[in-house]
Amino acid sequence: MTRITGPTHNHSAIVLGKTGVNPQAELARLRIDDGKREAISAARVEHEVMRGVAQANAELGTSYSVSRTRFVPTDGGAEGVYLSLARALVTWFAQQDQGSRKVVRAASA
Numbered sequence: 698m699t700r701i702t703g704p705t706h707n708h709s710a711i712v713l714g715k716t717g718v719n720p721q722a723e724l725a726r727l728r729i730d731d732g733k734r735e736a737i738s739a740a741r742v743e744h745e746v747m748r749g750v751a752q753a754n755a756e757l758g759t760s761y762s763v764s765r766t767r768f769v770p771t772d773g774g775a776e777g778v779y780l781s782l783a784r785a786l787v788t789w790f791a792q793q794d795q796g797s798r799k800v801v802r803a804a805s806a
Contacts, residue, residue: 714762735771741779
C-alpha cells in the first residue's frame with residue numbers, strides 16, 4: 698500500500714504481514730533526482746513506521762507487521778508524518794479484513 702500526503706508529498710510504501718513483529722523488515726530509500734538534500738533519516742522513518750503500526754495494532758487488536766518500507770529521503774520530514782501514515786494504513790487494512798470476513802460469514806450463513 699502506498700500513500701502520498703499533502704503538498705510535501707510524503708511518500709510511504711509499506712508492505713504489511715499478519716505475523717506480529719518482523720525483525721528482518723527491509724527499509725529502502727527511493728531516489729528522486731529533485732535537487733533537494735535529505736530531509737529525513739532512514740532511522741527516523743523506521744522508528745515512526747514501527748511505532749505507528751504498533752499503536753494501531755494495540756488500538757485495533759490486530760497483529761500486523763512491517764516487512765518492507767520505502768520512502769523518499771528528500772520528502773518533507775515533518776515530525777510524526779510517517780507514524781500517522783503507518784497508523785492509517787493499518788487501520789485501512791484492518792477494515793478491509795473485517796469487511797472480507799463479514800462477506801465470508803454472510804456467504805456461509
